Amino acid sequence: MISAADPIPFENRTIALVGLMGVGKSTVGRRLAARLGLPFADGDDEIEQAAGMSVSEIFATMGEGAFRDGEARVMRRLLEGPPMVLATGGGAVLNAETRWLLGTRSIMIWLRADLKVIAARVQRRDTRPLLRGKDAYQTLSAMAEVRYPLYGEAHLTVDVGGGGHTDSVEAIVAALDTLRPSPGIEASQRRAP
Ligand code: S3P
Numbered sequence: 001m002i003s004a005a006d007p008i009p010f011e012n013r014t015i016a017l018v019g020l021m022g023v024g025k026s027t028v029g030r031r032l033a034a035r036l037g038l039p040f041a042d043g044d045d046e047i048e049q050a051a052g053m054s055v056s057e058i059f060a061t062m063g064e065g066a067f068r069d070g071e072a073r074v075m076r077r078l079l080e081g082p083p084m085v086l087a088t089g090g091g092a093v094l095n096a097e098t099r100w101l102l103g104t105r106s107i108m109i110w111l112r113a114d115l116k117v118i119a120a121r122v123q124r125r126d127t128r129p130l131l132r133g134k135d136a137y138q139t140l141s142a143m144a145e146v147r148y149p150l151y152g153e154a155h156l157t158v159d160v161g162g163g164g165h166t167d168s169v170e171a172i173v174a175a176l177d178t179l180r181p182s183p184g185i186e187a188s189q190r191r192a193p
Contacts, residue, residue: 007104010179014083015172016106018151020140021090021131022122023111024160028168029087035169039084043092046074055089059129072098079105090143091130093150103153107179109172110154113161115140155179 015032017025026042033040044055047070051058058067072095078086079101086106092098102108119137122128131139151157156175160168 010107012083014079014081014086014106015176016079016086016088016102016108017111018088018093018102018108018154019090019111019113020115020118020143020147020151021128022118022140023090023113024165024168025087025090025111028111028160028165028172029085031165031169032172033085035173036085039082040087041078041084042087043071043074043078043089044087046078047071047089050074054127056127056129064130068095071095076101090147093147093153099150099153103155107156107176108154109175110151110157111160111168111172112151112157113159115144117161 015036015038017029017032019025026044029042030040047058047067048054050073051070053061055067058070068091071089071092075088075092075095075098078084079098088098088102093102115137119140122131122136122140126132130143156172156179158168158171158175160171
């Protein structure tokens with residue numbers, strides 16, 4: 001059951017990173033959590049713990065549908081819990097309820113990078129069942145077509161990939177700062193008659 005709670009204030013929200021696989025959500029998320037002094041959770045790791053098997057094994061033995069159901073359950077549990085930095089799996093946004101929870105209970109941040117950069121990165125590892133035996137660039141391009149409008153529902157979009165992970169963390173921190181009420185505006189409001 002989804003809790004019927006009103007959208008929670010931004011300062012109490014989980015910071016949820018969304019975006020295509022290989023964009024660096026887990027590594028950047030872990031560092032961001034350390035930088036902000038928040039706990040960190042990785043959606044895929046949580047699914048693996050709950051299922052007692054790897055993402056690849058879940059896809060192979062139960063199929064993508066079962067994986068997506070498990071993913072939605074894990075997202076609900078984490079997004080209804082205390083604030084944290086959360087790295088979501090690239091396909092978590094395909095679920096409408098997860099998107100609603102991300103929109104109302106998290107600060108949803110789309111980490112966006114050039115598809116060629118991501119394709120080169122994901123080819124170094126063979127842990128992603130949706131890429132196995134396929135051309136990474138073509139597969140990611142097809143995913144982008146479906147998912148970019150969904151990632152586009154994020155509160156913030158941060159372009160990453162040009163520099164290192166430290167640059168990405170700083171870019172996210174700067175983007176989060178834009179959500180704070182401007183002290184300048186507050187001061188001028190205080191002076192208003
Ligand atoms: C997937 C992304 C993966 C993992 C699964 C499916 C996707 O997570 O959840 O292989 O559909 O994009 P990462 O984005 O962390 O690689």
